[in-house]
Amino acid sequence: MQPRNMSMSGVVDLAAVKAAGEAKAKAEQARAEAARQAGQGGGAVPAAGAVPPSALVIDVDEAGFERDVIQLSAEVPVVLDFWAEWCQPCKQLGPLLERLTIEANGRLVLAKIDVDANQMLMQQFGIQGIPAVFAVVAGQVLPLFQGAVPEQQIRETFAQLVQVAEERFGILGIEVDANAAATAAVSDAEVPVPVSPHDALLEAAVDALDAGDLGGAVQAYKNVLADDPGNTEAAMGLAQAELLARVQHMDPQAVRAAAAENPRDPAAQIAAADLDLAGGHVEDAFGRLVDTVRVTFGEDRDAVRLRLLELFEVIGADDPRVSAARTALARVLF
Template sequence: MTDSAQEPQSRRVDTRGAVDLSALAPSPAQAAPQGAGAPPAGSSADSWAVAVQPQQLQQVVELSSQAPVIVLIFGADAASATMKTTLEDLVDAQQGRILLAEIDASAHPELAQSADQVPVATAFIGGRPVGEFDSSVPSEQLGQLVTQMVQMATQNGMTQKLPPQSTRAAQGAEGSEAPAEPELPPLHQEAQDALEAGDYAKAAAAYERAIKEKPDDEDAKIGLAQVKLLRRTAGVDIAQTRQLGADQPDDVQAQIAVADVDILGGHVEDGLSRLVRFIQTHFGEDREAARAHLVELYSIVGDSDPRVSSSRKQLARALF
């Protein structure tokens, strides 16, 4: 799964406007029981995790044009079981704002061999990968990644909620409920509400107040960087921006503008590499402007993303 994934060719929508997932069958363990054996009310919870086959991957990627999707390739090992359960809890807490598509590598040996490691998860928004992570990522950071995906989707106009795709056995004591969606800090919620209303200025102001109150609030810093990206790219003619970047390779602002639309469109490697190449061949204030902007883009993509790690190494070589 790379940035070269094809753009979606079609968008399947049901009569309610939600993504049509009818062709993606839930796993037997997650499928809602039927008949006399159905569990009593309260013993199962709605879930947005669905088992898929490798041949359905393109359809899953297409669905991410309307709702963010995490594709998890898992095995039979303990790390896979832990990551699978953690992601299911986090996704279900979002109550339909994001989908988890699960592929069992143990049932598809050829898939396990092609993957660098299992478990591994890739996040898709708008038909393109926006991040990849494995079991080395702590649970709390996985929660931040899921939240950031939902925020990014909202910023791109994906505000619909998907219907439940399966059911899961309730955890804990009898009658316990599915984990509640984590409550955002007040200023973060204010920023999120402003984003949903398309008010980027108000969202930025809320994040700035959050940072002023708590200078080490990394989530607010990332949120502010994302809002700034949206403000810079709002109403931009992408074709014209790319043409200007091609015509003016020595203009730092032209290169920054193309990098912005690359990141927003999911072309992460292209956007980061463009600025690294500029830094390699330019000096002075322009070089520093490109470097500072590149670091800001790193925060938007996420330090856990391997493309950021790779770009940081390239940047270090370019600078030193």
């Protein structure tokens, strides 16, 4: 795990190690002063800066990146989770990252970044696909992993990250309010969780995806839909699992070269659109297939149109990009 600096011209300078060091020193001074005052007052007073567990998982945007990530990284390693609402692997990975961050008990903070709302950050980090996970320690970036990975691998990566923060930068993390943690645990235990008859099958699909068993995930989602054809979660999960299965063994360079050389070839354009969508380039994927529908006829046009409808399922009917693409499709069809 090697740190690297990353220049974020126009957003933030991730090479600002000096600034991060100054922030760390100020934080340590504040803690020391609070501890001194608590000692004079007597009694068991919580340490200054103690935070509830909920504060360990935060949403971050471009405007707050300097404060919420760079400055904070002087006190605690900040894990960056680049995600999107339409990304099924993100939905599998996100809750796992949150749970493991809470379990780290203040030695890590998780910053969630919606790539659709923060395109500049996505570009500056050079992200080609999501989910993508980085860390920032004392203002320095450490790439962690990309895609949905097994829990044990994440645990090992987080342990290594904590070790790097402690040994190389002397960063020990932040204190978690034990009382708030206990209250949250009681509250969670008291809230009844509704159980769906399909929860076990949906969980099996997620477990299959985590294990890289795309065929098993596809079958699990199909099992739900066989019993409940209107289950939107299963429909979206199936479309996403099938997409991942299609692109799993593709050669991206060869696929894109074939699409560039054969702009009217339905198979070439469909394959490239799958890659576009899997890489997070939603508008590119939709636009490519709408353009292909425009220049094809008969069975070729039907094949492209049907794949476009399948990709709509991956993103979800409520997404405005799907609505816009449906309108564009209707124009070229009628």
